[in-house]
Amino acid sequence: MKSKLFKLTIAAFVVMTIKVSAQATLGAAIVTETFENWTGSVPNNWEISPASTIASANVTKVTNSSTVTPVQSGNFSCKLVNTASSYTPGIMAGVTVAVTAAPVAYQISYYARGKGTISAEVTDGSAATTSANYSAANGQTVSGKGWHHFVQTVVAPTTTNNAQFCLKVKSTGTYTASGGVSITGIDVDSFVVQPYTPIPASLHDIQYTAASNGNSPFFGQFVSLTGGIVTDVILTSSTPSGYYVQTTGSHAWAAALVFDQTNVANVTIGDSVTFKCAVDEYFNMTELVQVTNFTKVSSGHSIASTQVNTQTIQDEQYEGILVNIQNATVQTYNANYGEGTIADVASGGVPCTFDFKAGFYSPNGTATTGSTGNPGYTPTAPYPSTIAYCVTGNVNYEFSAYSLVPRDSADIVKNCTSLSGIAKYNNSLNATMYPNPVTNQFNIQLPVAASKVSVSFTDVLGKEVLTNNNLSGSNISINDISLPAGVYVVKIVADGKTQVVKVIKQ
Numbered sequence: 001m002k003s004k005l006f007k008l009t010i011a012a013f014v015v016m017t018i019k020v021s022a023q024a025t026l027g028a029a030i031v032t033e034t035f036e037n038w039t040g041s042v043p044n045n046w047e048i049s050p051a052s053t054i055a056s057a058n059v060t061k062v063t064n065s066s067t068v069t070p071v072q073s074g075n076f077s078c079k080l081v082n083t084a085s086s087y088t089p090g091i092m093a094g095v096t097v098a099v100t101a102a103p104v105a106y107q108i109s110y111y112a113r114g115k116g117t118i119s120a121e122v123t124d125g126s127a128a129t130t131s132a133n134y135s136a137a138n139g140q141t142v143s144g145k146g147w148h149h150f151v152q153t154v155v156a157p158t159t160t161n162n163a164q165f166c167l168k169v170k171s172t173g174t175y176t177a178s179g180g181v182s183i184t185g186i187d188v189d190s191f192v193v194q195p196y197t198p199i200p201a202s203l204h205d206i207q208y209t210a211a212s213n214g215n216s217p218f219f220g221q222f223v224s225l226t227g228g229i230v231t232d233v234i235l236t237s238s239t240p241s242g243y244y245v246q247t248t249g250s251h252a253w254a255a256a257l258v259f260d261q262t263n264v265a266n267v268t269i270g271d272s273v274t275f276k277c278a279v280d281e282y283f284n285m286t287e288l289v290q291v292t293n294f295t296k297v298s299s300g301h302s303i304a305s306t307q308v309n310t311q312t313i314q315d316e317q318y319e320g321i322l323v324n325i326q327n328a329t330v331q332t333y334n335a336n337y338g339e340g341t342i343a344d345v346a347s348g349g350v351p352c353t354f355d356f357k358a359g360f361y362s363p364n365g366t367a368t369t370g371s372t373g374n375p376g377y378t379p380t381a382p383y384p385s386t387i388a389y390c391v392t393g394n395v396n397y398e399f400s401a402y403s404l405v406p407r408d409s410a411d412i413v414k415n416c417t418s419l420s421g422i423a424k425y426n427n428s429l430n431a432t433m434y435p436n437p438v439t440n441q442f443n444i445q446l447p448v449a450a451s452k453v454s455v456s457f458t459d460v461l462g463k464e465v466l467t468n469n470n471l472s473g474s475n476i477s478i479n480d481i482s483l484p485a486g487v488y489v490v491k492i493v494a495d496g497k498t499q500v501v502k503v504i505k506q
Helices: 203-207
Strands: 005-008 031-033 059-063 076-080 097-099 105-123 133-135 140-154 160-170 174-177 181-184 186-196 222-234 242-246 255-259 272-282 285-298 322-334 339-344 351-355 389-398 401-405 412-414 432-434 442-458 464-478 486-494 497-505
Touching (some): 105 174, 105 181, 140 174, 140 272, 160 186, 203 285, 222 285, 222 389, 285 389, 322 351, 351 389
Parallel strands (some): 351 401
Antiparallel strands (some): 031 186, 059 076, 105 140, 105 160, 105 186, 174 181, 242 255, 322 389, 339 351, 389 401, 389 412, 432 442, 486 497
């Protein structure tokens, strides 16, 4: 069975301009489809040449009486069915619209429910199946009886008066729930396309959000320039698939996972890179996708890891950040997947998920056979363990929880209560810092005297709020700390070596 690729046209115009948070300005809608008008089994203005006709059984008018829950808007919505596991573009078309190629982009929003995967596309309208198209990078997973709002973004392959916007689905099934709800395929409603011109955005701009679901304010849009320092290259059993980037000097709201199979072979940890990209939410993990204009600016940079504990790692602000957890013990471990839970003293024993396998494939480790291969590091049994580990890694979000993913076995230090031995990545000072929580004075004890020491405090929004750059010696005190109560990241740089710790100000 072929996938259902729907190309839509103008049903009405929205005569206004919308400013969405820190995003680019969205223009007036060029496509608005509410699926209220049908001819037979096909919505009006669909299946216009050069498209072929699709089986009527795979496109269905949904009414309020045909389902336990009502349609999203008006009296009708549209059901799409394609049980095949792949898309087949170009099998339906609608009346054409005018579009402009990059730098203009197009935000596509719609509501969907049911079960399957759905994605969006724009073509130049030259053929029923055309290579001149641009799809959103990740299909969106639909699984539920309620209507959910989806947002994706595309750029037109060329400036043309004959463009056609599309929806396509795959892997559809039947969603069932209590109360007699049964939805086969994916129901779609309220499809809207709006143009905008992408703007530059820092990683902080992209990541910082007050939304309860944690989605980026740029979700579903391109940004014309962003970038940072590479903190990890993501390996699989066969080839790298992407990398993490982080803004230098930042320890919250300033990192992201980049899905980029094209340029990943040319990056290493410590590279400074810039690029254009789209912002996606892949199972609620912010990802930068559809990377273009990739540039390696320079190499050899270092990013100090941020100290968290197994409870605070669940904060949205640390998504993608290179962090470290100290004095943690393994609570559970599954050798088949290299995953388990750890808990540290600082969290009061609250566990978090760790992954001692991801990224450990050759050449970084011993695993070579995919998801059931040998993990790059095996913690010492039995579990719960009494052995203290210090672990560095990037924060990843999957299966509704944040997890710590070390880069290789050098990021895992056994029998330790504070991080040491990972200068390979963060050039750590191995300083002792106290007290924590802090009242008015913070003390730093260096292993050797330093001629030049700087200390800075950064708040949870990434703003540097206290700095002292004229220090020296081995025993240093920061006095009269008149900061509001809260959590701060303290960065110490001594003769070129760096260490970072999170402190609580009382």
